[in-house]
Amino acid sequence: MPRGRSLLLALAGGCLFAGVAGGLLRLGVPVGIGVARALAHGALMIGSLGCVIGLERAVAFGGAPALAVPLAAALGTLALLAGWPAGAGVLLLVASGLLVALSTAIVRRQAAPHTVLLTLAAGGWVVGNALFVAAAPAMVVVAWWFAFLVLTVAAERLELTRLMPRRRGAGVLFAVAAALLLAGAILTIASERDGSVVYGGGLVAMSLWLATFDLARRTLRTEGFARYSACALIAGYAWLAIGGLAWIALPWVAAARDTALHAVALGFVVSMIFAHAPLMVPVILRMRMRYTPAVYLPLGLLHASLALRLGAGAFDAHLRQWGGVLNAAAMILFALTVAYGARQKGPAGNPAANSTR
Amino acid sequence: MTPANPATEGVSAPVPPPFTFRGDAALCPVVTRALGRVIDPEMALNIVDLGLVHDVSVEGQAVSVALTLTSAACPVGELIVDDATRALLAALGDGYAVSVSIVWDPPWTPARMSPKACVIMGWL
Secondary structure, eight states: OOHHHHHHHHHHHHHHHHHHHHHHHHTTOOOSSOHHHHTOHHHHHHHHHHHHHHHHHHHHHOSGGGGHHHHHHHHHHHHHHTTOHHHHHHHHHHHHHHHHHHHHHHHHHOOOHHHHHHHHHHHHHHHHHHHHHTTOOHHHHHHHHHHHHHHHHHHHHHHHGGGSOOOTTHHHHHHHHHHHHHHHHHHHHHOHHHHHHHHHHHHHHHHHHHHHHOTHHHHTTSOHHHHHHHHHHHHHHHHHHHHHHHHHHTTTOGGGHHHHHHIIIIIIIIHHHHHHHHHHHHHHHTOOOOOOGGGHHHHHHHHHHHHHHHTGGGTOHHHHHHHHHHHHHHHHHHHHHHHHHHHSOOSSSSGGGGTOO | OOOOOGGGTTOOOOOOOSSEEESOGGGHHHHHHHHTTOEETTTTEEHHHHTOEEEEEEETTEEEEEEOOSOTTOTTHHHHHHHHHHHHHHHHOTTOEEEEEEOOSSOOOGGGSOHHHHHHTTOO
C-alpha cells in the first residue's frame, strides 16, 4: 500500500469527518469539538473533497510531484482545523491552482471535451477559493465550490457516455447546461439574486442531462457493484434537480437555503462519493476489495435521512436535527462498509470483477 | 514436431484477436483469454471487448502488452496494468516475463469495441 497516498486519503477522510461534525454543530447537535473551528464547515468539506479529487487526478497522471495537489489541499484543510484561516486560504488557493496545472497536463496527454471540462471545473475551485479568501458572501463562494464539484462529476460522466451511441443533440445540450451553470456562478458575483436563479437553472439542466444520457441507466440493468453504483448515481441526479430548484427559489424563499446547499452537497456529491469510493479507494491504495451488497445500507440511509431532513425537517427543527445526525451516520456506516469490503480480499482485482461479466 | 507448450494445452482454435499480436501464434488465444478476464471496473466490461488492448508481442518468453485507457484523467490505469500482468502470469505459467504499459497514441475510440461490447452498450 503506497504510504503517501494512504496518509493523504486518511487526512482527507479525517478532515471530512471534522467538517461533518461542524455541520452537526450548526444544526444544534452537541458533538464535543471547538465551535469556531468546526464552523468552517463548508470550507472543510470542499477542501477535503478537493484533496480526494486531487489525489485521484494525481494517481491518474502518475509520479510523485503530482501528489503536491492533494498535499496542499490537505494542509489547507488542516490549517482550517487548526484555526488559521489566513494560511488555509492561501494553501487552498495553491492547491486549486496546482489542480488546474495538473489537469492542463492531462489535456496535453489527451485533448478531449471531458479533460478540458475537468480543467475548467478546477478553475471553478480557484475562483471559489479566491472569493473565500476575499470573504465574499457565503452563497457566492458556495456557488463556485459547487460548480467545481458538479462540473468534475459531469465531465467524468460525459467521458463514460462515449461508450454508448449518443443521441442527437446530447453534446449541444451538455454544453448548454455547463454554460448555464458557469454563467450563473459568474452572475452571483455581480448579483446574488439573479445569479442564483440562472445557477439553479444550470443545476436543473445538468441533472436532466445526466438523468437522460448517462451510462448509469444502462448499468442499472447489470448486477453487483455496477448496479449499486448506478443506483447511487441516479438518486444523486434526482437530488441535483431538487437542489437546482431550491437555488432558483432562493431569492424569494429564504427557507430553501438548506435544500440549496444540502440537496446538492449531500444528495448529489456524497451520493457520487458513495458510487465511486468502493472503486477508487482500492485503486488509490493499490489493494484488493470484494463487493459486498451491504453498501446499499448506507446508501439507503443517506437518501432516506436527507428526505427526512429536507422534507419533514423543513417544518420541524427537531426532525431536521435528526435528519442531520442520520446523514452523518450514513457516512460513518459507509466508511465502515468500505473498510469491511477491503478486509474481505476478493480473488479478483477490483469490486466490479466479482460481479460483472 | 515441436514439444507441447503447457500454456496452450486445452485452448480452442485461435480466432483473430482485436489487437495486433506478434510472436508465437499458439499463445495468442491464451493471451486473449487471460486479458479477457481483466475488467475495467468503471465500464464493467473486460479490456479486450472494450478495445483497450492495442498490441501484444511475444519474444521468446518475454511478453509485452500495450494498453490504452478511455480517459487520461481516470486513475484505474494502475489497477488494470496490475490485473493484466497477474492474469498473464497466471495463464502463461512459470518462466514468462510480462511487461504491460499504457500508451495514449492512437487514442481509444468507440470503434475499437468488440461486437459483444457494442451489443451490451446498445450500438448493435
